Amino acid sequence: MQGSQLATTDDPPIRKYLGLPTLTALVVANMIGAGVFTSSGFSMAALNHPGRVMLTWVLCAGWAIAGSIAYGALAKRMPLSGGEYLFLSRLVHPALGFMAGWISLVAGFTVPIVIAAKGAATYSLPESQESDWLFRGVAITIIFLATTCHVVRAEVGAWVQNTIVGLKIALLTAFVLWAFVWLPADQWLGMPSDQEGPWWPENWNAWVTVLGAMSWIALSYTGFNAAVYVADESQHAERNVPRAMLVGTIIVTVIYLLLNYIFVYAPNADAILGKKEVAAIAAEAVGGNTLATWMRITIVLAMTSSVFSLLLAGPRVYQKMADDGVMPRILSSTGRWPQLATLVQALLAIIVLHMASLFQLMSYLGLTLSACGALAVLSLWWIQRRVPDAQPLSILELVAVIVYLAVTACILAASYTTHADEFRAMCVTFGIGIVFYVAWRQIEKS
Template structure:
């Protein structure tokens, strides 16, 4: 049997960072600023969501020490709660966590690329996004090491360019930060709890990749130590980075210019450094979003492969050599279908709600059954805070966006239906 443990700490941290730093970073603050009407409230939301994500990374790290195989929430919940709950988490991960996330990043990448080159406007809508998905699938279809090394190089390039952006922006502070100079007031009287929760839910989606390394844990060296460290280190780096760059987004440009805008990053870059700087930011966004598509294409099919290995999906989803090639191919097809039928804001709300529920249930499992007496008191407190905060934010946000949240619940119900059909089929086979 081939030893698939070839990824080290650097690659694992790279997986976490590239999963987190993606489409949500470049779009969310524009939407949040329009709803919250205050740069300070937007930064407060990013800070709260960052603390919640850090608590989540600790909770997932505890689970990763106990279950050192690939599979993510599917594996954890199957082992700790019930196979039906694990199967449901696997379906949610596949549909929302990877297929939907790939589509969201690819759609945002297309919009950013069209801003860079108007000559591409004549191409059919969704064609660039679909091409990006195909390229990412080809990158990871054959060799794990080559795909991960290319991933690391791209991640390093995008972080370097983003740090340059932050340095240039802070060099102009406070003289050229328009919203900072105008002392935009906090209009808390016009912001309801459900409105703030919706922005928190969107922002939490930008942190969702804090658990990314768990999905390929079976291919990581010294899994018990490396995965928890990668989750915590990667999340800490991104939390600090997010807070700095979003301070630029919400304070450097005039409020009216960026509130509600999908392309807030390029707008702010143009305000700071002119057309050339906006073009450079657009290039950074394209690179960054490609890494988001790429890493989801790398880790998503691992969940399919694990479910196939356990007999919950057809065997052809499993590994063929170093990679689960058929699963990668089908993941790409499903993502392209998502690209054709969804809009950016609808997809953001759907993904945020659905993935938040799944994460809350997973970390909450630490407080149940076999785990309850095996983890330390401070870990219980962290798990309890993450679970409660995530559920409250999700349901308050759902009350303001019932249609997209209902789609998340439909995903869950469909997962339960599929599990019931598979269980019945197994019973029939066993009886025969």
């Protein structure tokens, strides 16, 4: 049985309108969000050395590239929409798939949409004019705009997303060039002195702290798998989806490393310690108020494109779950783009927007999404049993799977010590997903 045959064969044909450029833009848009513009300030407070902050970004880059290859291996063998829900429900057990879908609903899409919309509102409003109603109004407007584009016609949402991603990359490239070309060497104020100690963690406790800090930075990389959620609507999905994830992740990795080098070395270290506005602070250190203003515009574009990409990808998971009967059938839109599921996703985001603060869930999100991704990659061990004629893993894919799972395990183990509350919250979220699955099955039987 081919991987694609795991879907029902009586469904009407689905329009294949997503090519490699759009899929790559989706990955880039999904990855470059609130995390990259805030994580280094929190990491600097935990690690107290810019070199160690950069080390965490490099380690997470390797983790994300390995993850994109591992997810690519899944997409080659099962080129269908649904992401972790699809892989775990088809290859392991429906209960695990439902739990992954629940994680996607809560942590994978709803909360990141809220974080991105609130981040865009934060950087678009001057502090002197910021009020609670105006702040929420701007965030809701961004969600409404993205929802309207996706519901009216899927191609419109994809085109707007691609345009914003292009502008975002152009502005970030201009910022990087400005910093490296025009900022004199003696004005990089964050360069550590010899008295600050080595950048390499010199003992086990230091490594645990680095791995714990990776939970923040992992959040910035977790969107590398965005293309798997829309595989049904992708042209030549078994080829283009893996390529889009790998190419998009490499593009974002280069951008992240260059940006964060500037973020931690351009301003004085004390200026960014524990600060969430690290990008704006660094931009002001590089080019004064003018560059800081342009950086704010770039961040607004980055977070707006994240809202667009999340509202494109997320509803496809709920659509697939509805097709399988583990969510209300009304969310199923077989053969069409999931309009009602998109509206439900937007409504959930607007509700959560009024309940949660902007950055309090960053560690929780990084841990939860990393754990869910690791479960999906683990399902590759079952694929030969479920899809007998699926091609065996290549050496590169096998190495990528091992690296991705090993690093994820280290992050989770370290976070049990460094972020105990967030770790418990992650476990509770997984547990609630299983409870909901059992309850749904009982409702169906009655």
